[in-house]
Amino acid sequence: MGGYVLRRLWHGFLVVFGVTAIVFVVTRLFGDPVALMLPLSASAEQRAAFAAEIGLDRPLVVQFAWFARDVLTLDFGMSLWQRRPAMEVVFERLPATLLLIGAALGTAMLLAIPLGIAAALRPGGLVDRLVVTLGLVGLSMPQFWLGLLLILVFAVNLRILPTSGSGTPAHLVLPALTLALTPLARLTIMLRSALIEELAKPYVKTARAKGLSAGRVFGVHALRNVLVGFLTLAGWELIVILAGYTVVVETVFAWPGLGLTALQAIQRGDLFLMQAIVFTIAILIVVINIALDVAFKLVDPRISLE
Amino acid sequence: MSDAAPGRARRGAAILALAAELARDRLALAGLLGLVLVVVAAIFAPLLAPYDPAAQTVLARLRPPAWLAGGDWSHPLGTDHLGRDVLSRVIHGARATMLIGVGVVALAGTFGVAVGLLAGYVGGRVDGVLMRVVDVQISFPGILLILLIVSVLGPSTTTIVVVLAATNWMVFARVTRGAVLSARRSGYVEAAQIAGCRDGRVIVRHILPNLVSPLSTLAILEFTNVVLAEAAISFLGLGVQPPATSWGLDVASGRDYVFVAWWLVTFPGLAIMATVLCANLLASWLRVTADPQEREKRFARALAARRGRARASREGERTP
Numbered sequence: 188m189g190g191y192v193l194r195r196l197w198h199g200f201l202v203v204f205g206v207t208a209i210v211f212v213v214t215r216l217f218g219d220p221v222a223l224m225l226p227l228s229a230s231a232e233q234r235a236a237f238a239a240e241i242g243l244d245r246p247l248v249v250q251f252a253w254f255a256r257d258v259l260t261l262d263f264g265m266s267l268w269q270r271r272p273a274m275e276v277v278f279e280r281l282p283a284t285l286l287l288i289g290a291a292l293g294t295a296m297l298l299a300i301p302l303g304i305a306a307a308l309r310p311g312g313l314v315d316r317l318v319v320t321l322g323l324v325g326l327s328m329p330q331f332w333l334g335l336l337l338i339l340v341f342a343v344n345l346r347i348l349p350t351s352g353s354g355t356p357a358h359l360v361l362p363a364l365t366l367a368l369t370p371l372a373r374l375t376i377m378l379r380s381a382l383i384e385e386l387a388k389p390y391v392k393t394a395r396a397k398g399l400s401a402g403r404v405f406g407v408h409a410l411r412n413v414l415v416g417f418l419t420l421a422g423w424e425l426i427v428i429l430a431g432y433t434v435v436v437e438t439v440f441a442w443p444g445l446g447l448t449a450l451q452a453i454q455r456g457d458l459f460l461m462q463a464i465v466f467t468i469a470i471l472i473v474v475i476n477i478a479l480d481v482a483f484k485l486v487d488p489r490i491s492l493e
Numbered sequence: 494m495s496d497a498a499p500g501r502a503r504r505g506a507a508i509l510a511l512a513a514e515l516a517r518d519r520l521a522l523a524g525l526l527g528l529v530l531v532v533v534a535a536i537f538a539p540l541l542a543p544y545d546p547a548a549q550t551v552l553a554r555l556r557p558p559a560w561l562a563g564g565d566w567s568h569p570l571g572t573d574h575l576g577r578d579v580l581s582r583v584i585h586g587a588r589a590t591m592l593i594g595v596g597v598v599a600l601a602g603t604f605g606v607a608v609g610l611l612a613g614y615v616g617g618r619v620d621g622v623l624m625r626v627v628d629v630q631i632s633f634p635g636i637l638l639i640l641l642i643v644s645v646l647g648p649s650t651t652t653i654v655v656v657l658a659a660t661n662w663m664v665f666a667r668v669t670r671g672a673v674l675s676a677r678r679s680g681y682v683e684a685a686q687i688a689g690c691r692d693g694r695v696i697v698r699h700i701l702p703n704l705v706s707p708l709s710t711l712a713i714l715e716f717t718n719v720v721l722a723e724a725a726i727s728f729l730g731l732g733v734q735p736p737a738t739s740w741g742l743d744v745a746s747g748r749d750y751v752f753v754a755w756w757l758v759t760f761p762g763l764a765i766m767a768t769v770l771c772a773n774l775l776a777s778w779l780r781v782t783a784d785p786q787e788r789e790k791r792f793a794r795a796l797a798a799r800r801g802r803a804r805a806s807r808e809g810e811r812t813p
Binding site: 198199201202205206209210213214217218223310311323324326327328329330331332335336338339343427429430431432434435438439449450453454458461462464465468469472473476 | 625628629630632633634635636637638639640641642644645646717721724725728729730731741744748751752755758759762765766767769770773774777794798
């Protein structure tokens with residue numbers, strides 16, 4: 188176990204190093220941070236002073252070493268837009284994003300289990316076909332579009348929920364539902380097919396033959412065996428949402444989380460804040476990945492760590 | 494196989510059999526037809542669209558679709574805030590979607606398959622290093638990193654294609670490597686090697702054909718991912734730039750008018766959803782059809798369903 192965790196930590200280090208290298212190459216070699224961050228009206232002296240301040244006049248190797256040091260100490264400099272340390276902004280906005288993601292993924296998981304079971308009970312039946320078709324439609328919907336449609340229906344026409352912003356639980360409903368759709372569709376389809384496969388196995392027949400109730404066969408035997416796969420996919424969904432789709436949904440609903448902040452940082456040319464956000468998310472993803480793998484190993488003895 | 498004519502005939506027959514099977518699955522057929530429609534719209538957009546998608550008519554701003562009060566058939570899907578024809582913009586938007594979707598899948602697929610073949614066939618240290626790169630890059634914060642890169646490089650269609658390809662090749666490498674590893678252990682690859690085939694020939698003639706079905710399903714699924722990603726990035730203003738058109742971009746510009754003109758966000762979004770749905774329907778059919786095990790299961794299910802129906806009708810519970 189210890190060796191495994193060490194290997195995963197090394198892998199996580201490589202991920203953060205890879206992100207560092209890519210961000211460095213893109214921002215310093217292909218892009219021009221000075222032109223990006225300073226207004227067009229900045230004078231040549233101001234530009235030169237700013238370039239010296241962030242170390243652009245040094246050799247590339249030195250620049251990279253400084254950059255890596257900053258990443259390791261989580262010091263991404265001052266946000267030009269907010270005039271305070273970039274990490275401060277990140278920590279301030281992160282909870283709202285985590286709340287939104289938690290609500291969305293929780294909804295998706297809670298709904299996926301009954302839907303998946305209902306579909307798997309009668310493969311090819313009416314409920315099954317309905318669930319699969321709706322699942323495919325859900326997978327095909329762009330989230331920003333679904334968000335706008337929900338705003339149209341619930342906020343503009345029915346006037347029962349707020350269009351955007353945050354503050355009350357009612358503000359959370361539409362963004363969480365929007366963000367929940369894709370994971371819900373994928374989790375339901377996955378659970379359905381895993382259950383159908385599991386129910387065809389001989390041990391289910393045995394359990395039925397010896398007279399166990401359908402509820403027990405289902406809930407205790409079959410569902411337990413597919414649950415690890417289900418939770419693994421849910422963990423993966425968490426990472427996918429964190430890695431990007433929350434930006435879209437937060438933008439549509441003006442939800443004051445990290446994703447909306449990332450887009451605002453881009454629009455204002457605030458490269459330092461954007462870097463801080465990207466690295467925070469990268470490190471979060473690494474930590475979540477390791478935590479999930481270790482947790483699954485503890486729960487399910489069938490998983491090998493190799 | 495060295496004789497070309499019978500080989501071609503056999504392939505022709507196989508394609509015909511596949512087409513017949515596709516025709517039996519109505520949903521998959523609808524998906525294929527839908528995709529064909531999008532391709533046609535993309536290629537012949539200037540001929541099909543009633544107006545220039547950029548032509549502004551100040552006098553006809555925010556006209557509703559034809560079937561609503563105030564709309565007329567000169568603009569079937571209405572007009573936007575600059576008086577541009579929504580239908581023409583939706584037709585032209587197919588171009589960006591197809592260009593970027595197909596371009597990214599082709600680029601990422603070629604690179605990923607090459608890496609996967611190399612890793613799987615050479616093995617050893619090369620395999621270790623390449624797969625480590627794949628593992629590491631898969632854990633990157635996808636869309637966020639793309640947004641950062643695009644904002645630094647400057648958004649454009651070319652940037653989007655390159656960046657999306659650079660962040661989507663890993664799946665192809667993984668699937669290819671897995672298939673190569675299992676094909677390598679098979680008797681016929683060993684036989685080909687013993688018979689003295691060069692590595693290139695073994696890969697192209699004996700290993701690649703095994704990859705066609707998993708890779709074509711994967712390519713369609715990746716296409717849906719790319720279309721959705723492009724739409725999202727364009728929606729955020731970092732993808733396709735005006736005056737070019739893109740469905741994601743049109744939803745974004747319609748967003749400000751969502752309270753007065755619902756059709757501006759509805760139709761381009763519907764186009765995205767329909768395209769992705771068609772691709773998904775086709776992919777789920779292909780996945781089952783190209784996999785012998787899945788085919789068997791499908792056959793068994795159909796049989797069981799038929800029996801169940803027959804029994805039900807005998808018992809008089811349900812009419813057939």
